[in-house]
Amino acid sequence: MIEYTTLRVERPKPQIAVAYLDRPDRLNAITFRMFDEFAALQTEIESDPDTRVLILTGSGRGFCAGLDLDQAATLPAMSAAEMLTAQESWARSVSGFQRMTTPVIAAVNGPAAGAGLSLALAADIRIASAAAKFNAAFVRIGLSGGDLGTSWALPRLLGLGRATEILLTGRFVDASEALRIGLVTDVCEPDDLLDRALEIAERIRGNSPVGMALTKQVIQTNVDASSLEAALSIENRNQVLATRTADMREALAAFREKRTPRFAGE
Template sequence: MSAPTAQTPTTFRLERPREGVVLLTLDRPEKYNAMTATMFAELETAARELDREEGLRVVIVTGAGKAFCAGYDLADAEKLAGLGALGMLDLQESAARALTGIRSLRVPVIAAVNGAAAGGGLALALAADIRLASPRAKFNAAFVKIGLSAGDLGTSWLLPRLVGPAAAAEFAYTAGMWDAARAEETGLVNRVVPEDELLPAALAMAEQICANSPGGVQLSKRALHANMEVTSYAAALELENRGQALLTRTSDMSEALEAFRAGRAPSFRGN
């Protein structure tokens, strides 16, 4: 069933395969789901609307057809030279807002990488909290081959935190292609699963997440994201302490304790 939005997007589909789970499928298969200015605007809007949606628990991002996302559409790229410096900055900031919107969703985001994830497509996969990949998945940061920098849409910040500085440097400077096995070995993806099991595996993980308290999951995500950006153990503890104190005031915490004492599964309501 399609998700209700203010305006139906043209570059991706929104579906609800399970209660509380949204599947966002990039839907330009003839272009390997390449990004355009329209896609950036639609992703930013969708992220804003989803983040306000009651009952949302997990978002899964994948691509239609053979690719996850091939990066910026080269047909659109021909127009870039005519934009001027400020016009190019507007486009870059629009792209950054789109990916920031996905990364900043209050609920976990799972990337189901079904094929090539290159350039901006790599950045989109990195923006997810968890990455599952099919054996056909390929990852590429070929920015330096076209005169650009791997400092694009958060790649230079997220990549070293996932694979380590040395592997990130090799990947960025050589513009090499990593297959699914190499991505799993370095920690770029959490797990490689058979192609026909990719979406079922993402949905199974989403259901595992949905079985836990919504507040606990959301504040866990907030703590993990925030503490990637602080350099102080004391600051990390301060944020964690506030989150735990808030969660002990929720009805879900009381329900979890009652369910434990009764030997049954808890029924969380998200408050």
């Protein structure tokens, strides 16, 4: 097990990991070290065949307040080359959650600002506490509203017009609006958030790991498919691959025998 200093990882249910951003005194603002630990977490989860779902949430009353302002203050002192190298590394560490084969759920328990918004967008599913709110805080500190994947993900979720307005203004989107516009799929009371996330995670882990990985892949590929034919070719490929797995044979046998399948990820 990896020893984290900015994250806390728990396993409250079999095959489900919950990773808490663990700087509650700073509303879980991201440090350069936390970016590194995001990448380490992804490696740990992906290399563990017994972990089928990852939940991301925050300790305390915030999800993630974005980049820690003390660290943001050091950015202008970097050379352009240093900043580009760092920026590319940070972008990889956040977008890495989307690239994982393991499904990722963001349980947004409070403010998700700037890089916190980016982190939520990198998850496959977002649910929110009624106390959650979202904003592209980058524009509030003199940066572009497109950072760590926001300019790619937000228009695909909300449409170009709505995403543009949110990214240009940096205004807050509260939980009820987030649900209405499709930024999140569910809103619940703060005390119920983790239970709701675990409920969704348990439904996902009941499916075959290979099937879930292929589903993530086909969604992410076909959202930008150039044509129906291109999309169908990926779907057809994936279905052929899935029929070669032991897990599909197990799923069919379990369905016929009216029992819970025992998936091996093979």
